[in-house]
Amino acid sequence: MMISKSENKSMVKKLLALLLCCVLVVMTMTSCGSPSTLEEYIAENPEAEEGIDSVAASSGMEIEIKDNTLTYIYKYDTTYTAEQVDYMKGIMDSALDNMASTFESLGTQLEDETGIDGIVIKVLYQNGDGSAILEKDFE
Known part of the structure; x- marks a missing residue:
């Protein structure tokens, strides 16, 4: 069976259209799949979550991540x-004022590594009854 030049051109056009559609689908999936918050990023990266859990366990504090805020919770x-x-x-x-550059640097480093802007580092000291003694944000 012989294919004419016009049929050949038509098939090439259809193939190019199909490839273009595939590229667009992959690009859409990539942009949709990338996390938009630190919380999503951590949920999608088990190694990062394990690292945070390890730091929390070894330091005797809790680390909570909600949206783009990473909170260090010190409970008395x-x-x-x-x-x-x-x-x-x-x-x-x-003491926190003296450490501000450290927390701000950590936020910047997290933004650079994740590609997510607007990450806030929060430090929360809690009284034994759970009430806040002091809460401070670093951006």
């Missing part, structure tokens, strides 16, 4: 009085 076993909390806040706030 003791419930301190309001007077003690006021005193602690001043010390903690000053």
Whole structure:
């Protein structure tokens, strides 16, 4: 069976159209599949999740990730009085101010590695009763 030049051109055009459609589908799947938040990124990368769990376990704190916020949660076993909390806040706030560049650098590094903008590092100190002693964001 012989194929005419016009049939050949038609088949080439259909093949090119099919290839173009395949490329567009792959591009669409790639853009849809890429995580838009840090929470999605961690959920899609088990190694990253294991690393975070390991850091949390070895440091005695919790690490929580919600949307684009990574929160370090330091929980005290003791419930301190309001007077003690006021005193602690001043010390903690000053210490966090001295560490601000470290937390900001971590946020920048996470943005660079994940390709996700707007990552916030939050530090939360909780009293023994679960109430917040101090909460501070670093962007």
